[in-house]
Amino acid sequence: MKATGLISLWTLVSLPCGLLANPAEREDVVKHAIKLHRGKGAVITQRKQWVLESCRKLSGLLRQKNVVLNKLKNAIRAVEKDAGLSDEEKLFQVHTFEIFQKELNESENSVFQAIHGLQRALQGDYKDVVNMKESSRQRLEALREAAIKEEMEYVELLAAEKHQVEALKNMQHQNKSLSMLDEILEDVRKAADRLEEEIEEHAFDDNKSVRGVNFEAVLRVEEDEANSKRNASKREVEDDLGLSMLIDSQNNQYILTKPRDSTIPRADHHFIKDIVTIGMLSLPCGWLCTTIGLPTMFGYIICGVLLGPSGLNSIKSIVQVETLGEFGVFFTLFLVGLEFSPERLRKVVWKISLQGPCYMTVLMIAFGLLWGHLLQIRPTQSVFISTCLSLSSTPLVSRFLAGSVRGDKEGDIDYSSVLLGMLVMQDVQLGLFIAVMPTLIQAGVSTYSSIFKEILRILILIGQILFSLAAVFLLCLVIKTYLIGPYYRKLHTESKGNKEILILGITAFTFLMLTITELLDVSMELGCFLAGALISSQGHMVTEEIMCCIEPIRDFLAIIFFASIGLHVFPTFVIYELTVLLFLTLSVVIMKFVLAVLVLSLILPKTSQYIKWIVSAGLAQVSEFSFVLGSRARRAGIISREVYLLILSVTTLSLLLAPALWRAAIMKCVPRPERRSST
Numbered sequence: 001m002k003a004t005g006l007i008s009l010w011t012l013v014s015l016p017c018g019l020l021a022n023p024a025e026r027e028d029v030v031k032h033a034i035k036l037h038r039g040k041g042a043v044i045t046q047r048k049q050w051v052l053e054s055c056r057k058l059s060g061l062l063r064q065k066n067v068v069l070n071k072l073k074n075a076i077r078a079v080e081k082d083a084g085l086s087d088e089e090k091l092f093q094v095h096t097f098e099i100f101q102k103e104l105n106e107s108e109n110s111v112f113q114a115i116h117g118l119q120r121a122l123q124g125d126y127k128d129v130v131n132m133k134e135s136s137r138q139r140l141e142a143l144r145e146a147a148i149k150e151e152m153e154y155v156e157l158l159a160a161e162k163h164q165v166e167a168l169k170n171m172q173h174q175n176k177s178l179s180m181l182d183e184i185l186e187d188v189r190k191a192a193d194r195l196e197e198e199i200e201e202h203a204f205d206d207n208k209s210v211r212g213v214n215f216e217a218v219l220r221v222e223e224d225e226a227n228s229k230r231n232a233s234k235r236e237v238e239d240d241l242g243l244s245m246l247i248d249s250q251n252n253q254y255i256l257t258k259p260r261d262s263t264i265p266r267a268d269h270h271f272i273k274d275i276v277t278i279g280m281l282s283l284p285c286g287w288l289c290t291t292i293g294l295p296t297m298f299g300y301i302i303c304g305v306l307l308g309p310s311g312l313n314s315i316k317s318i319v320q321v322e323t324l325g326e327f328g329v330f331f332t333l334f335l336v337g338l339e340f341s342p343e344r345l346r347k348v349v350w351k352i353s354l355q356g357p358c359y360m361t362v363l364m365i366a367f368g369l370l371w372g373h374l375l376q377i378r379p380t381q382s383v384f385i386s387t388c389l390s391l392s393s394t395p396l397v398s399r400f401l402a403g404s405v406r407g408d409k410e411g412d413i414d415y416s417s418v419l420l421g422m423l424v425m426q427d428v429q430l431g432l433f434i435a436v437m438p439t440l441i442q443a444g445v446s447t448y449s450s451i452f453k454e455i456l457r458i459l460i461l462i463g464q465i466l467f468s469l470a471a472v473f474l475l476c477l478v479i480k481t482y483l484i485g486p487y488y489r490k491l492h493t494e495s496k497g498n499k500e501i502l503i504l505g506i507t508a509f510t511f512l513m514l515t516i517t518e519l520l521d522v523s524m525e526l527g528c529f530l531a532g533a534l535i536s537s538q539g540h541m542v543t544e545e546i547m548c549c550i551e552p553i554r555d556f557l558a559i560i561f562f563a564s565i566g567l568h569v570f571p572t573f574v575i576y577e578l579t580v581l582l583f584l585t586l587s588v589v590i591m592k593f594v595l596a597v598l599v600l601s602l603i604l605p606k607t608s609q610y611i612k613w614i615v616s617a618g619l620a621q622v623s624e625f626s627f628v629l630g631s632r633a634r635r636a637g638i639i640s641r642e643v644y645l646l647i648l649s650v651t652t653l654s655l656l657l658a659p660a661l662w663r664a665a666i667m668k669c670v671p672r673p674e675r676r677s678s679t
Contacts, residue, residue: 064198065104072097099156106149113142144216218254219247245270245316248504255317272318277307277314278321278563295399295659297562301652304566321564327639328561330528331554332395334510336420336541337532338550339398352603357390357429359599360592360619364390367591384638387433388630388647389588391623394423394525395558396655400618400662415611418604419618427525430625468520475516476530484534488542503549506535565624568631569652573645584646585653593620610669617665621658622651 079085079093221244244253255268285299285306307315313320369379370384399417487509495502501597510531536543574581594615604612626647634644 048289054650062108065108069101069104072101072270095156095159099153102153106146106153110146145383147227192575221245221247240641249347253316255320268317268320271320274307274317274321275324275560277462278303278560281307282559293659295396297396297399297558298656300562301566301569301655305562305571306566308466308567308574310570315567318564318567321560321567325557325561325564326558328554328557329395330510330514331526331550331557332398332561333525334532335550335554336394336398336424337534338531338536338547339401339420339532350421352418352600353425353485355603356418356422356596356599357425360595361387361390361429363595363599364592369672376512381639381643384629384633385643385647387429388626389592389622389650391430391625392423392592392619393621393623393625393655393658394427395563395624396621396658397423397559397618400659415614418611419615422615422619424529426623427523430523430525430623430629435630436559465521468522472517472520472522472526472530476534480534480537485538488535488538501547502546503553503608506546506550509535565627568627568648570645570648574649574653577649581646581649581653585650585657588622588650589654589657593617593661596620613669614665617661620661624651624655626651 076094076097079090079097082090085093105568248254255270256266259266281303282300285303286296287299289296289299289302305311307313308318365383365386368382368389371377372379372382397419401420487505491502491505495505510528513527513531513534514524515527517530518524535546593616596619597612600612600615601609628648630644633639634641639647
């Protein structure tokens with residue numbers, strides 16, 4: 001009852017206090033309210049008199065607001081009927097009146113919203129955290145809406161100011177004669193204004209009412225400069241160009257992706273600096289790894305570690321760097337497909353390439369579920385971790401196989417064909433894993449009664465993926481039979497003396513295959529591989545010519561890709577948990593090696609059993625795509641932060657151990673002449 005009385009009192013006090021413009025009057029009202037709350041300095045008659053006067057002032061202000069609104073409406077009608085005003089002048093005056101109307105209405109609404117907020121706070125329980133959280137959320141929503149309305153009002157004032165300037169210019173032009181040059185410039189100005197209005201998308205107004213859109217407060221951060229004058233001038237430029245960095249309450253950082261004014265060219269200087277820094281530091285890191293006998297890719301990963309969040313933290317555009325690095329994966333897989341013979345895959349190793357990865361994945365999942373049951377880990381998390389660890393690195397193995405001998409011995413199978421075939425099938429499985437991940441998320445939160453429905457949904461999804469794969473390979477057959485030959489001959493004819501057309505044509509074909517596989521819900525990486533395999537069907541000379549053109553592009557983009565991996569490697573975490581991570585990494589490597597040997601012993605011909613050691617050594621590491629899968633699963637809640645860091649660390653350590661295991665297998669199983677070209 002006491003709280004209700006306080007609400008009524010503060011309702012009557014706060015309304016006039018918020019509407020009083022004089023600070024002295026506002027201070028008197030506040031002091032009087034405190035005395036009334038304490039029960040001092042006022043008798044009942046004085047208290048009633050004060051409340052009546054406050055209510056009278058409030059009602060007077062509201063009546064005055066209604067009178068002003070009626071006058072504004074009459075003024076708008078008078079301006080619209082005034083024939084002596086130009087269209088620009090009418091637009092400016094009407095716009096100004098409408099803005100003033102909105103400001104009066106919003107001021108009144110703000111007062112009542114504040115009173116309602118005070119009522120909710122007084123009625124709530126200060127010991128109830130949930131209630132306080134809900135009240136805080138409601139206040140935050142109200143503040144966000146108020147900020148959006150104020151922002152819109154400010155934009156309208158800018159537009160009104162622009163209309164005023166145009167009206168003044170029209171009046172000046174009417175009062176004086178213009179030269180021919182002035183008339184031309186005036187026509188250009190009007191055309192430019194029309195162009196800006198046509199290309200402006202009004203993205204804010206179009207999306208603010210879309211379902212799922214939230215209003216959030218962000219910080220706009222300017223770049224610090226030593227020279228204050230330069231900083232001031234640069235800030236003015238960036239205010240116009242929108243190149244400042246935005247940070248939300250969750251510490252996510254944003255940069256401009258599409259400006260309002262598309263007529264002005266812009267460049268993200270943060271991204272440019274990041275690429276330049278990575279390119280400069282990758283050289284000494286790559287040299288260092290070459291000196292100590294490691295592949296250069298580890299030098300690029302070290303470069304990413306040094307520049308990333310765990311090092312100097314100098315990379316600002318992490319997402320953009322990772323996006324550019326993905327093109328390194330695309331071109332790497334294109335060259336893998338270019339070196340891979342479809343004829344050999346069809347005649348010799350297609351059964352091995354299909355059966356081997358499937359058996360290994362099933363066995364890895366079985367072992368994962370067993371260990372998950374013993375350690376009381378959720379089945380969805382066990383399945384995801386097992387599938388992540390079952391994948392192997394195609395870019396790493398392709399570097400191992402670079403320049404190796406591809407010729408078969410009589411009756412034998414080339415280990416490089418088997419290894420690449422199995423890795424390609426794992427890339428297909430990667431697309432399947434990504435497609436099944438939403439179902440894993442739903443299965444993780446489902447009850448036991450819906451398990452059979454989830455299994456049915458998973459089977460339906462697998463059927464859709466298999467149908468998509470069949471459609472992709474049927475399309476590849478049509479392209480190989482009817483299109484790829486004439487297409488390459490046309491490119492070769494047009495590119496004589498100019499390799500630009502050849503590079504552009506091959507790149508466009510690769511991106512076309514990438515787009516097709518993505519539309520069919522198959523991994524984009526498979527599309528890149530198939531593009532290379534289709535072009536390689538045109539013969540050895542074609543393969544050599546295209547490889548010479550594409551390899552430099554692949555090498556540069558691969559540097560960015562491996563550096564982006566290093567951005568997510570955290571040496572301090574590895575040092576803190578080194579014993580546990582070494583044990584887990586060795587367990588995963590040994591398990592994958594043993595499972596690969598077991599599976600290959602069952603499916604390889606007896607005359608080619610010796611290559612199982614080399615192929616198993618090439619598969620005994622974890623693919624860098626586990627970073628991609630892990631990050632998606634972390635965002636979706638399938639795995640925890642701790643499991644995500646363990647997957648990253650185990651993947652990194654397994655990739656570091658891979659060269660030693662590969663060299664040991666080569667030394668044991670490959671004859672000396674072929675060993676030199678393979679290592």
